[in-house]
Amino acid sequence: MRVIAPDAQNPLSGLGQWDDAVRERYVANRKKEEFRQHTDEAPSVVREFYRLNHTNQTVDFVRAKKREYGPLQKRRMSVWEAMDYLNTLVDDSDPDTDLSQIQHLMQTAEAARRDGRPRWFIVSGLVHDLGKILCLFGEPQWAVVGDTFPVGCAWSETIVYPKFFAANPDSNIPEYQTRNGIYTEGCGLNSVDLSWGHDEYIYHVCKPYLPEEGLYMLRYHSFYPCHQEGAYQHLMDARDREMFYWVREFNNYDLYSKGESKPDVEALRPYYENLIAEFFPPQLSW
């Protein structure tokens, strides 16, 4: 077990605290005015987390992380080993009420399975948060989780806590502060760098193995400004718009899966080992 005790770079009691903040924003409080009110009342550690995230996610930072992790030369692990590895990360909050990392993954996959979703959808749900192992490679919370957003162009006002971008060094680069920034209108999200985190990382790990719809779900599941707020449409192409149907479908399972009964990981294991073997080789590059 590895509890990452809160410190200056890791203000949250665990990664689950960001998931809870998103869930409260989009599930408990759907109305705009309430959303604003809620963000002001959010625990100070959540605000501090977003302050660090918005201050440090720059074009240079994102490109450096893509160079570091893109070659996938950190480890060789099976999907199940990665799940066990991620599960060593324990939130520093109430372990009796909080789901473990594996339980969240399985609950997401099980909800999709109950709804009769295709097998690629279920397996995508199972692996969607495995990129959070970035924390175990020493990345701070603000470089692992958080609502993602494009870097290198103007920040949308729909991003939670937009005021914190004032301290981001990219705010001083005029080229990065226009609507399209370093991109061109309708260029497609594949050409756009989003803030670095667990979405982009798991996308690269799974790229050879999952269908395009599943890869979109993995890569953009934290891109709330786009899939929930409708921002950045001008950077999307026709393919993105088509595929975001799946990103939004998936978001329901990610957000609403918490709070149900805890899945019995060992009982479900044979089904999921089978499902994993259908899509993935025994070892993957991470």
Ligand SMILES: [Fe+2]
């Ligand atoms: Fe996630």
Ligand SMILES: [Fe+2]
């Ligand atoms: Fe998740």
